[in-house]
Amino acid sequence: MNNKLQGKDLINIGIFTAIYFIVIFAAASIGFIPIFIPLISVIVPIYNAQNNIVRCVESIRRQTYENLEILLLNDGSKDVSYPVCEMLSKADARIVLIDKENSGVSATRNLGMRMARGKYLQFVDADDTLEPFATELLVQRAEDN
DSSP, X not given: OOOSOOHHHHHHHHHHHHHHHHHHHHHHHXXXXXXXXXXXXXXXXXXXXXXXXXXHHHHHHTOSOOOEEEEEEEESOSSSHHHHHHHHHHHOTTEEEEEEOOOOHHHHHHHHHHHOOXXXXXXXXXXXXXXXXXXXXXXXXXXXX
């Protein structure tokens, strides 16, 4: 029995590999993320953050790592944070908006952890701005270990 790969076998492997990557890239281009790319839950507690929340959420939306669920937890804000978050949630299906009575940042983060579906959690304060590669770097480090 001959276990060596022949020229036609290498061509078939090359064609299969090319088709595989075309399918993966096509799926990603229509918003389908393959199951082997972990979902990251980004938890953002919000309290009276009307001046910062758009910049914060836009920095999350623009991450190079796109398989995210963005949990915006409005902790009983007295300003217009909630309507701003409603507007943001309409712009991106990855955003989940939760409106709740004020209970403090720790209880709000805990609620976010209970609602999160991701393999990993990322906590972002409403006045934070993330560099575009921040989440990707965290996932790489987590997956390497």
